[in-house]
Amino acid sequence: MVNPTPKKEDTASSSDKSTIMSDDIHSHKFQTNRNYFIISIYALTVIAIGTIIISLILNFSYTVSAIKQVINVLSPFIVAFFIAYILNPIVIAIDTRFLLKILKIKREKLRKILAILLSYLIVIGIIAISLFYIIPELITTLSELNGTIANVSGKAVFYIQNLEETFPYIDFGIVEDKINGAIPEIISYGTNLLSNIFPTLINISVSIIRVIINIILSIVISCYMLSDKKTLKKNVKRIIYSFVPVSKANRLFSNAKECNSIFNRFIVGKTIDSLIIGIICYVLMRILHLNYAILLSVIVGITNMIPYFGPFIGAVPGVILFLVIDPIKAIIFAFMILVLQQFDGLYLGPKILGESTGLKPLWVIFGITVGGACFGVIGMFLGVPITAVIAYLLDKAITNRLEQKNITVSED
Known part of the structure; x- marks a missing residue:
């Protein structure tokens, strides 16, 4: 039996098939892709950050103690x-x-x-x-x-x-027994305190x-x-420009400059305002012949750094002090502080501070309340400029997003 010889077309087609198969094998080999590599790095970074955040939350007490130590x-x-x-x-x-x-x-x-x-x-x-x-x-x-x-x-x-003579119908024997029973505990507490x-x-x-x-x-x-502030500023810029795109870095520095301006205007303006209020308080106390003018004026001036509530907080020590000495003077002092606060809030503060923070009174009170609850007196003072900075950044971010979507929001 004679085998037929293959035609040239068949030979060519078989060689093409082998070439295609070899190409398929090579195509299934792993090839590096920069985009996939970047995506993988981002994914691993997100997973690592999420793991760290979850572990910090699960060990919250240890996290707080570590933060305090740092x-x-x-x-x-x-x-x-x-x-x-x-x-x-x-x-x-x-x-x-x-x-x-x-x-x-x-x-x-x-x-x-x-x-x-x-x-x-x-x-x-x-x-x-x-x-x-x-x-x-x-x-x-x-x-x-x-x-x-x-x-x-x-x-x-x-x-x-003379309680027994004033209130003869009350049995004070029970009160004496209670006091006598509490004396050993008081002595024991005093002994432990001394030790x-x-x-x-x-x-x-x-x-x-x-x-x-x-x-x-x-x-x-x-x-x-x-x-070395110029050198420090230069090094910060070098670090940010080396890791952040130029457009985003410029926007970051522009926002940081505006936030710094908000802080500076508030701190400097509020310091001048509080100094003037302290001097006016001293002069008024001298005119009204109130005692402890220097001490109480300094307290009022320092606490006036806290917007709205500062003068009233500073008035509390003076009112308590005058209540012990002379209640009439306490009333005079309280009324004087009320007038001083109105003068500061309606005239002096707006003249000096102007729109230093750009916040509405509602957000000022919010910043004072939250700052005071979290960090005490310092939080009450810093809560206002921090809230102003957050409000500025949020307003800018929201404005940019609305401009990208071509949306205009009316007040109606």
């Missing part, structure tokens, strides 16, 4: 940053307006050193002068209060001793020394921050 370690740097941030406008003003324009000092390094030194001397001098006037007033206040409290306590003891007072004093002394060291360290670090 904050304690970094507290000198955090305090130094706030000191440098507050003093920076003073340093700039002294450098540009006094050393450069008036004294005509051309050397930049020399101006920088002198501006930092003068700003610290000004702030420390203001604090020292304030303490020089406040401490004697405080000592006088405490001595007068001791005499007042002694008189009040003497009257209270006399009243208690633990020595370790407590040691802990307080160590804490005071640690606070003093941290304050000194914070001042030194803040000096370096003020001196």
Whole structure:
């Protein structure tokens, strides 16, 4: 039997098939793809971040203690940053307006050193002068209060001793039994307190020394921050530009500049406003012949840094103090603070602060309430500018999204 010879077409077709099969085999091999690689990196990053967040939530108590420990370690740097941030406008003003324009000092390094030194001397001098006037007033206040409290306590003891004559129908034997039964517990509590007072004093002394060291360290670090602020700013920009696209980095720096402006306007304006309110309070107290003018005016001026509620918070110590001494003076002082708060809220504050935060009163109260609940008095003060910054960023983000969608929202 003779086998037929294959035709040339058949031979060609078989070779083509083998070539196609080899191409299919090569096509199924793994090939690198940059887009898939980036997606994989993003996915792994999201999974890692999610795992960390879940573990932090599940171990919340450990997380809080770890955060507190980190904050304690970094507290000198955090305090130094706030000191440098507050003093920076003073340093700039002294450098540009006094050393450069008036004294005509051309050397930049020399101006920088002198501006930092003068700003610290000004702030420390203001604090020292304030303490020089406040401490004697405080000592006088405490001595007068001791005499007042002694008189009040003497009257209270006399009243208690004559309770049986004043209220003859009450059986005071039961009250005496209760008091006699509580005396051993009071003695035991006092004994335990005395036995633990020595370790407590040691802990307080160590804490005071640690606070003093941290304050000194914070001042030194803040000096370096003020001196090297241009270098620090440059390094931050280099890091952000190296990892973030240029358009997003520019937008980030623009937003940061506006947020810094909001903070600066609020802090500087509120400081000037509170200083004026403190001086007016002192003058009015002298005119009305109210005691403790310096001490209470300083308290009112400091607490006035808190918007809306500050003057009323500062009025509480004065009202309590005058209630012990003379209730009529307490009423006069409370009315004076009310008038002062209205003057500040309706005239002085808007003139100085203007639209420094751009917040409506509702959001100002929200910032004060939430900040006070979370961080106390400092939170009440910082809650307003922080809320203003968040509101600014949210408004800008929402505006950009609406512009991309070509949507205009009316007030109706």
